[in-house]
Amino acid sequence: MVRIVIVDDHAVVRSGLRQFLAATEDFEVAAEAATGGEVLALVNSTEADVVLLDITLPDINGLEVLKRIKLVQPALPVLIFSMFSEEEFALPALHAGASGYLNKDSPPAQILTAIRTVVGGGRYVSPALAERLLDGTIHAARRLPHETLSPREMAVLLLLSKGVPLTRIAEQMHLSVKTISTYRSRILDKLNVQSNAEITRYVLQHKLGPD
Known part of the structure; x- marks a missing residue:
């Protein structure tokens, strides 16, 4: 069955x-x-x-x-x-x-x-x-911006969208604040957004949460 x-x-x-x-x-x-x-x-x-x-x-x-x-x-x-x-x-x-x-x-x-x-x-x-x-009349679909994120970048994205500070994210993920800041920069670049507020808007628009 x-x-x-x-x-x-x-x-x-x-x-x-x-x-x-x-x-x-x-x-x-x-x-x-x-x-x-x-x-x-x-x-x-x-x-x-x-x-x-x-x-x-x-x-x-x-x-x-x-x-x-x-x-x-x-x-x-x-x-x-x-x-x-x-x-x-x-x-x-x-x-x-x-x-x-x-x-x-x-x-x-x-x-x-x-x-x-x-x-x-x-x-x-x-x-x-x-x-x-x-x-060949249908070509490979373009990937959405968040689909280019690594699993760790996605985790940082979801935490940033909730307003969690970089220092707290670093503590939760057992990484340095500098490393988390680097992830944030990559996320901003890949999603073509400029701020945490835009990250939150993107996450809500694409229904990526809850984590």
Whole structure:
């Protein structure tokens, strides 16, 4: 039996998926989550074979949630299930560690195929997107500025966005204030911002917190 975690902030979507998957012989819904925070708490306590993850969540950007899931459960397949265009979001999702990308308008048979593919260790995109990728009509998507940050720079970014002073960050990370200041300079440069206030605005805009 394939155990699935459904992550979507719309109860009607979760309910529809649960009923649809319950009608199959080899799938069961192990857990549901409405926010990024909820699924991050679930992944370490729930036995699951695949996560169906929406990109648009109320607290944390879905792609950021994906990255955090892969940090703690690198072998757990994550299938992005979104209303957004494959052409715009599939490649960033795959680059971030997703095993596949599926549009919410996909026919039922395609949903089942996608789940079985990623659970079996494969990667999934729709036949239409696969054809366009092979034709070269879709090019690699540009990475968002924060996606160029190292894990340590991301940690500093989140602390700065909360107004934590450099000295406190240095203490928490067991590094010198000079090193943290260097990280801050790199962050400002990579995000093309000028101040801590702009860092906070960027983090809120892209839903990168909570850490």
